[in-house]
Amino acid sequence: MVLVLKWFVATLLFLCEAQGFPKVVRVLNNLEFTDPKPEFKEKYFSQILDHFNYNSLGNGTYLQRYLITDQYWKKGGPIFFYTGNEGDIWAFALNSGFITELAEKEGALVIFAEHRYYGKSLPFGNDSFHIPEVGLLTVEQALADFAVLITELKKELNAQECPVIVFGGSYGGMLSVYMRLRYPNVVAGALAASAPILSTAGMGDPAQFFRDVTADFENYKPACREAVQEAFQKLQALAQQEDYARIQSEFSLCKTPSSAADIHQLSGLLRNAFTLMAMLDYPYKTSFMSSMPPFPVKVACDTMLRGDDLMTALRETVGIVYNSTGTLPCLDIYNLYIECADPTGCGLGFDSLAWDYQACTEIEMCFESNSVSDMFPPMPFTQKQREQYCAKKWAVVPRPGWLKTQFWGDALSTASNIIFSNGDLDPWANGGVRKSLSSSLIAINIPEGAHHLDLRGSNPADPDCVIQARKKESEIISQWVQMERKESRGLTL
Ligand SMILES: *[C@@H]1O[C@H](CO)[C@@H](O)[C@H](O)[C@H]1NC(C)=O
Ligand SMILES: *[C@@H]1O[C@H](CO)[C@@H](O)[C@H](O)[C@H]1NC(C)=O
Numbered sequence: 001m002v003l004v005l006k007w008f009v010a011t012l013l014f015l016c017e018a019q020g021f022p023k024v025v026r027v028l029n030n031l032e033f034t035d036p037k038p039e040f041k042e043k044y045f046s047q048i049l050d051h052f053n054y055n056s057l058g059n060g061t062y063l064q065r066y067l068i069t070d071q072y073w074k075k076g077g078p079i080f081f082y083t084g085n086e087g088d089i090w091a092f093a094l095n096s097g098f099i100t101e102l103a104e105k106e107g108a109l110v111i112f113a114e115h116r117y118y119g120k121s122l123p124f125g126n127d128s129f130h131i132p133e134v135g136l137l138t139v140e141q142a143l144a145d146f147a148v149l150i151t152e153l154k155k156e157l158n159a160q161e162c163p164v165i166v167f168g169g170s171y172g173g174m175l176s177v178y179m180r181l182r183y184p185n186v187v188a189g190a191l192a193a194s195a196p197i198l199s200t201a202g203m204g205d206p207a208q209f210f211r212d213v214t215a216d217f218e219n220y221k222p223a224c225r226e227a228v229q230e231a232f233q234k235l236q237a238l239a240q241q242e243d244y245a246r247i248q249s250e251f252s253l254c255k256t257p258s259s260a261a262d263i264h265q266l267s268g269l270l271r272n273a274f275t276l277m278a279m280l281d282y283p284y285k286t287s288f289m290s291s292m293p294p295f296p297v298k299v300a301c302d303t304m305l306r307g308d309d310l311m312t313a314l315r316e317t318v319g320i321v322y323n324s325t326g327t328l329p330c331l332d333i334y335n336l337y338i339e340c341a342d343p344t345g346c347g348l349g350f351d352s353l354a355w356d357y358q359a360c361t362e363i364e365m366c367f368e369s370n371s372v373s374d375m376f377p378p379m380p381f382t383q384k385q386r387e388q389y390c391a392k393k394w395a396v397v398p399r400p401g402w403l404k405t406q407f408w409g410d411a412l413s414t415a416s417n418i419i420f421s422n423g424d425l426d427p428w429a430n431g432g433v434r435k436s437l438s439s440s441l442i443a444i445n446i447p448e449g450a451h452h453l454d455l456r457g458s459n460p461a462d463p464d465c466v467i468q469a470r471k472k473e474s475e476i477i478s479q480w481v482q483m484e485r486k487e488s489r490g491l492t493l
């Protein structure tokens with residue numbers, strides 16, 4: 001999903017090891033732009049392993065990683081806490097410049113907390129993804145981690161009176177919402193950017209996601225959708241004739257495909273490139289989740305519509321994602337993309353295992369493509385298929401409906417102090433809350449925004465709509481902080 005820290009993490013780790021953390025890049029002429037790197041300190045917190053069972057692991061603990069900076073903190077200032085999602089926490093910290101910009105304005109302490117089972121926060125080290133060790137990977141445990149971490153750090157820093165605002169993007173945004181629902185005693189308000197809280201709780205249309213991916217390309221040029229669809233149809237025709245040698249040469253595959261399963265894998269990999277370009281359709285060059293040129297959807301369509309050979313065009317278009325370095329000798333379909341319980345992709349490495357497990361348990365993503373409402377080959381993913389896959393892979397049976405029951409489903413209107421921001425370019429947007437539900441449950445829609453663009457730092461290429469969205473978010477958050485101060489003063493007097 002969403003998520004999703006795909007092969008990007010590998011790149012990030014590489015950068016970290018090779019040259020220290022990526023430096024601020026502000027080369028305005030070619031629009032290469034990384035959010036400025038605040039001076040985070042990396043720390044570890046001794047966290048309870050199992051918050052909900054006092055017997056099985058007793059008071060056992062693991063080390064949870066978090067990043068913290070007090071460079072903007074003024075005495076009594078608020079705490080801005082990022083509820084980490086499915087990946088290495090540095091990736092989120094380095095791509096959420098809005099939070100530190102706002103911290104500077106509000107005199108806030110900033111904390112980015114890593115989600116258990118991701119990055120370096122592995123409760124059982126390299127055994128974390130064994131059965132039954134993986135069993136402590138749940139949304140509820142992750143939320144309890146955040147609540148305990150906030151409470152303990154406030155004590156340690158003598159910051160008991162400081163209002164806490166949570167921030168998150170994508171699944172991290174879902175966690176921010178849930179923090180406000182579950183721990184309103186700890187959290188005064190939440191900015192949930194691009195949080196698909198409805199679609200991932202099984203509410204919505206299974207065809208929505210890939211329909212909206214398609215719409216991004218179609219809205220740029222209707223011919224683009226037609227070209228992609230036709231290229232996939234040509235591939236399907238070759239597959240039907242079992243002309244595997246031709247498929248290998250058309251797509252520069254490392255190995256000759258030899259079965260319907262291989263073609264399914266190839267189709268998944270091709271579809272995933274379009275998913276990423278739609279999600280990450282930012283107006284400047286980025287390297288979050290994947291290395292992307294400015295306006296990747298436009299670049300993709302221009303590539304798709306160049307020349308007459310549609311399959312060559314399709315290969316070159318997915319190359320924008322998989323071959324961004326221009327050095328990939330051939331497409332290794334099983335290494336560049338891993339099929340999992342999330343049809344929008346799970347990424348690679350340990351993080352992909354963790355996300356796959358979550359998609360097999362609480363997070364529901366039975367999204368399909370069908371070649372009618374979208375431009376992709378028909379690739380159904382039903383609850384039944386999910387069940388079979390998850391039983392085999394993790395020995396678990398998913399529980400459809402649980403997330404909806406646990407986190408209020410579409411009956412959120414009695415909650416308070418949550419901003420639901422979404423970008424119209426983001427295929428996740430219509431799986432989230434698009435209309436305000438009350439005067440303190442505020443939807444902000446960003447017409448030219450991709451996946452949580454508003455969380456990123458200011459950039460000269462930002463469209464006006466995201467500048468306005470950040471301004472509104474900043475005003476609302478500032479009000480929450482003031483309100484919380486008044487309330488707590490009222491109580492202590
Ligand atoms: C767990 O609690 C027991 C009993 O109080 C104590 O002896 C032990 O040191 C604790 N272990 C840890 C890891 O804190
Ligand atoms: C754990 O796995 C990682 C990645 O596969 C590897 O680099 C590391 O050496 C392993 N650590 C241990 C203690 O085996």
Ligand SMILES: *[C@@H]1O[C@H](CO)[C@@H](O)[C@H](O)[C@H]1NC(C)=O
Pocket residue numbers: 251252315319323325326327328329330331
């Ligand atoms: C990757 O890009 C380079 C440079 O454009 C090209 O020569 C190579 O064929 C591409 N690899 C694949 C698998 O398409």
